[in-house]
Amino acid sequence: MEETETVGTIRIRGARTHNLQNLSLDLPLGKLVGVTGISGSGKTSLALDTLFVEGQRRYLETLNPQIRRQLRRQSWADVDEIQGLPPTICLDSRTLSVGPRATLATLTEIHDLLRVVYFRDGVLHCPSCQSIVQQSTHDEILDDLVALPERTKLQLLAKVDDDNGIAPQDRLRQIAQSGFVRARINGKLVDTSDVLVLPEDAPRPVIEAVVDRVTIKEGIRSRLAESLDVALRLGHGCCLVTIDGAPDRHYATIRFCGVCHRAFADPQLRTFSHFSAAGACPACLGLGVRPVEESPKPKRRPKSTSRNHSQRAVAQVVPSEKCDECQGSRLGEVARHTFWEKRTLPDWLKLNVDEALQAVRQIETAWQQEALPGGKTTHQGLLRQNLIPEIIRRLDGLQRLGLGYLTLDRSAQTLSGGELTRSRLATLIASQRKGYCFVLDEPSSGLHRADLYRVKNALNSLRDVGNTVVVVEHEVDLLQEADWLVELGPGAGHLGGKLVTAGTPETTAAAPESVIGPWLQERRQFIQATDSPDDRQHDRSCINQPLPESIVLGACEAGFITIPPLRVRNVHVPALKLGMGQVVCLTGVSGSGKTTWLMEGILPALQQALNDRNQRSGSKALASGDRGLMATIPDELIEVVTIGQSPVGRGWKSFPMTVAGLWDLVRKIYAATKDAKLRGFTPARFSPWHPEARCPVCLGQGEVTLEADFLPDWKTTCETCAGDRFNPATLAIRFRGKSLGDVLRMEFSEAAEFFSNFERLARPLHLFCELGLGYLKLGQPMRTVSTGEAQRIRLASYLARPDFQGQRCFALDEPTTGLHPADVQALLKVFDRLVAAGHLLLVVEHHLDVIRAADQILDLGPGAGPQGGQLVAWGSQQDLRQNPASLTGQALRDSIP
Template sequence: MSSIELRRVATHNLKSFDLRLDHRKIHVMTGVSGSGKSSLAFDTLYAEGQRRYMESLSSYARQFLEKMPKPDIESATGIPPAVAIQAKNVISNARSTVGTQTEVNDYLRAFFSRVGIPFCPDCNGAVVMAYQVDTVLSRILDAQSERVSIFFPYLLKKNSKAEAQALSADFVKQGFEFLIADHGGDVSITPDSFHSKKEHEVRVKVDELTRNVNQRNRIREALELAFQAGAGRLGVICGNQIEWFSKDLQCSGCRKVFKKPTENLFSFNSPLGACPTCQGFGRVIETDWNLVIPDESKSIQSGAVDPWTKASTRWEQGQLLDFCKRRKIPVKTPWKTLKAEQKKWITSGKEGDEYVSIADYFKYLEKKTYKMHIRIFLNRYRGYSVCGDCRGSRLRPEALYVKVGGKNFFEIQEMKIDTLLHFFKNIELNLFEKERSEALMSEILARLGFLSEVGLGYLTLSRMSRTLSGGEVERIHLASSMGASLMDTLYVLDEPSIGLHERDNQMLISLLRKLRDLGNTVVVVEHDRTMIESADEVIDLGPRGGEGGGRILYQGPVAGLRKCEESLTGRYLSGKDCIERIPRMAKPDKNRKIRIQGAQANNLKNCDVEIPLGKLVVLTGVSGSGKSSLLYEVLYNRYQKYRGRPISQEELGKVQLIQGLEKIQDMVLIDQSPIGRSPRSNPATYMGVYDEIRKLFSRLPASKANGFTPGHFSFNVDGGRCDACKGEGEQVVEMQFLADVHLTCEVCQGKRFKEETLEVQYRGKNIFDVLELSVDEALAFFKDEKDIQKKLAPLSNVGLGYIKLGQSSDTLSGGEAQRVKLASFLGRTKAQGQILFIFDEPTTGLHFHDIKKLLASFNALIEQGHSVIVIEHNTDVIRSADWIIDLGPEAGDKGGSLVFEGVPRDIVKVKESHTGRFL
């Protein structure tokens, strides 16, 4: 078939429509948040494609795969096997890196094992090679000296005269007549020359001849005999120079023997390659003195040593004060003013004193780690530090002796992908090496090229996967898919432009077109204007979120979408609607600002920046330019240190000076992490509105008649919740070696509460019905309840009117979780001092119309006296900023510099700024 055809699609809020998608096209699905894009793309198209593919497999294979629920559709035809690439980072394994995830490391390990050359660390990096007869012959014929002597080493053990006589006779019988003495002269093989009182090595002469081409056969025979008699080792004297050769990998200088490199030697996930000290993690857990002494402005008497401020360590604090008294160490002055020697005495002890130092105390506790509370106590003061043996390479020393193009495996891993791509394109290999590595080189270049094309050229292969953003993980999967070269496959992508600067978007679009041209069908859920305008076909869903959405407003070329009056997307694309800048003071107050000097975290190059307070500050720059390093490691982590909060040295960005931190009450990071760790957590509980709803239900006449309290309407405590499922609504069946199976509770039918609890109704709805309401529906339903309205309204204001009150927090996207957190601050009645709010790409997953609401929310925070700083690539948000800090000009080593700092209208004048060019 030439197309995918779906009939009566009714998954979630979709309104039972029909849809036809042509194969081998790029289809972009857009619409306001909650309009049904993900329901159509992932829960229908991908789920059905994956389900049908799984049904074609054997029952044995299916048990290892996650079963997809059947979407609510009448029929579906033409759906190929599907691959979903989502903007989520669920990787927590510390062993997973960009190199392992993209399989580039697999090819690099094979490449190193085939063409890598060992270098001796004890002989100034001398090349270690395994020689064959022809190689040694060529070296002799190319030598400058005319006379050549060939010999082999023989280990002469301690022997008697009789043994020496028999041994010398055996050598003479084989045709060997002379030994080569240390001074270079010949010594005849006699019983006396073979008699030895201690074990030592002698050099048995095989032949001496004049070097010329006519002697080639004689030299070859001598070399073959020497290799055979010398167990694979021989020596050659040309002039006064002795050179050693071995058929094994052996250093000719120090005679150290090296093992032949194997693929596992270069794997930090294999015992054969992993560093024995850190087990291949590159880091070890040690005492972190920044956690032990978190606030250096405190004195010893006021509790500078944090572990000894606990009730259980009063004796240790007392003996520290006694020690300081004996050694005349001041206990009332700040820790930072003490001499280095005095600090060392306190932390490590002083010889000849009975004082138990902090280090000694921790060593004593480590012997008692079988006790849970001891382990918890120690972990408070431990942090990760680079392994001293492998220095972060994760590999054992033998792996680092092998080099390709002058680089060892770790140095390759530490190179930026763009730099690495250039390195392999220009690497010089001999004919033999090219033949052995041609296929591997092709795969390495292809995969590095795809990573560069999706805008990830600033990453290194050693970067841990769990530190990547959702957008970076998605683009890595996209690059891996290109490397797999699949055909006739349905690719479903979730906002691949997340985290990409406008400059890099074109490369991403080009890659999607390559994916299409391979013969694949590409479906993209996207809000980015450039991506929408580059689609072969646009499907716009709406007109609103939740129950107000789920309809196809437009399907066709983007030009037609601009004319669709019902479509909010079309109105913003055509310019009929726009995101207007909220007017505020043009110039920031010079006295209210945070000043950073000499920021050097990661790739930052001594950046000096000013962050005005009480404003919307936007941090811009291409991906990898240093924005996150400045915002998290320098600003946020340094503030945590300033407030005396525990933060490890590894997390602190280097900086010369930070001024103005005292001008804010707190600094709050509103990231995209889940709002709760438990599936029981939901928007209603997080916002505190569920408490008000439970109180309301407990005041109803039916509740009073039954003696119900607010606790009866909670699914977290016994009373009114279902006893069978403990308020979960489902029961978990453990499947031992397989994934647990979740079944709807047969007692409450998934409604979480007892039957008598559900009989209590407010305006015709019970507590379960209320939790099933969307935020906007709840606002209308509780229109007479001011306390509930006050706590719900912020959720609607940030564009989350479509989510359900009882929706489990683990089903919310990162962007939705971030906006729930923002709404919780908007819902507070009074400002708790002046807070600096930090956001990282808050427009993720947002439609133009939702971005307008987000900016209004930022303005509400600023009106309350707070400050907002965001990392953002969206041009509408950048235009709305009061102050822009633009980093770059490029990514990685070519970035990390301050390109521009000031108001938006001035950035367009800066030629070096990619952001200014797109504005």
């Protein structure tokens, strides 16, 4: 019997996108739906690559036929049918990369709203003299003159353009020929028939033609209007009026400063945007900073065993200083001197969210208490009804998500992962859209347990106004708040893509086949037993207790690393003495300064010390930058390995095997085959970027880019090579019956077996599987790899190196991003191996399983931004549990043992 569509559900039938195995299920509309499963089980394939992509396809079907023809080759979701799907909006962690000009205000579109405010109602002050730049219509000028007292005598003058090199005598003669009998030269009235005699060394005079001399009286309006037309035309939009005993009055139908005699172009929206050449500061091009000149670097890098991503990551931070011209505001001169409500646009952007919200609400309250000023009713009405309420909604959304401490001009590249995710989420909430399907990829990523309740409230608010919210998530506390849970699995890659359970969290927790079930069940039992709220107050009385000058973490026979006291951004911490052979976890709420402490304090000091020792200067310490940091390191430490959240290898040429440095081995294997030797193919011939080896259409990318005018570029599988990247001649070479295209489509788990006879290749591939990456395909583009997956790829690459000897300091920034609780356990086993070998692991992390497994914990707080950056607690997890000032300690107390 044919199934009928269920009212109030999203009906999915036969989904086969990526590793989904003909999946069919129903999702309730208007509910919060959690999608979970181990890494690689097909969660993203279902939520983003099926639901969201199908929503995109339906939208594009409404566009004109020309655009639809361009997109016919786009690879849409592989699914039989989807019914009941509302319009879709996606918040994808893979698309959260930001450019150097992006700020918190631009990410949340607050900057765009403020631009309209300043464009419509801003008042320009002359940058030179700070006078208000006047601009009036012809009728406004005429009304002002006619309103003068009766019998007032005035002269209407027009400044004559003298910038084209015409001599003053010739210019006076031209004025006379135009029918004007009088002129004013340097403030003195003369007849235009007079001969002008000036000393040879005299400066160029200011010449103004007297257009008319008028006495204000009844019936003078028509004559005055004609004279005003002539004066404005002769003065290119500017004129001036002289009245006996009064200063000259300057009028202009253009933006003109009568004091400095300076004209300004009419404002445009782009005038107030640092993304546009018309609005950006010309000195810094809208970046707000300028690079600091450094000493020249050697042209060639010396060969050494310390070839790693960490040194490149540290070197990528280019020292910079605030732009002298715009003082870091990023905007041009006009935008910096345009005022609205006694503030310029940079003044507003310097405020933090809390301050800006309070100021805008005060303006709204003042408007409600007074009538709209005459002449600006339309503009003020638009501001009151549309723009100001929208700005308040977006600021309020940021505040509710705990981001009130961030300034609006804060560079998006300096935001932590949690801050970036919450800023995007606040924008979705402020949009007040109803009847949509929101697809969110791990909204809890980068968040401390103390911040989770804010995300819960945000997701519930999206649902409560009538939206369907589909969340790909691993965080147990968020999953148990869902109305409906979908668990995929049971394994990863080709072993996943099946429906394990679907139902309420209670149903999933009780299902014996569920992988997440035990965590849900234990968490529910713990909450029922303790009845602990999400937002507990902690004791702040002991936060400001005096700290020791130096904190020693762990005892180590192999040696210690000593880090001096640090004061950078909001971080103010004492000196550290870290023992090798342990896991040191840096914790604290999002924005408390963890990543700043690690990436801008600890690591540069260590790297400088290593560089100093390598240069054999006779000292183990070197000043780090202009902060004067001095680090002391043991002789056993040979390298600092940084595995942060910055994307590495995300160019079109990169895929996991190239990032891991393993593709060269595969090429050698294929070059050693009989067919390759007969054809004279060398290892270089098996590179997808070799002109003679690659597909001539996609140039070795495996996909082609479709450009569609106002839409983002689309990528679709190349029809010529079917995604294999190579031409037929290259694909004809086979090893054990597999071409290179077949190898690129293999998962790491499959490839580990396929290349099991090659130790140098098999051992790294097995290591990838141990890190929970067995489901990744060898040739999938790195742009499709999540942050957590990219970090584990880099970690596996280091561990698999044949020269991996000696002791290292590994720095990892939230390595559990995107990991299922079961996958975290596999990662911890790798940590144990590293610690057993004597390495030091510095881990920025929120995941409680990692914090519990750490030997030592450094907890920053007590809050975020200016309220953070202090060392609240340190020591073992038991020390933090007993510290009432630590939010991390509270989370440990309120979590599953």
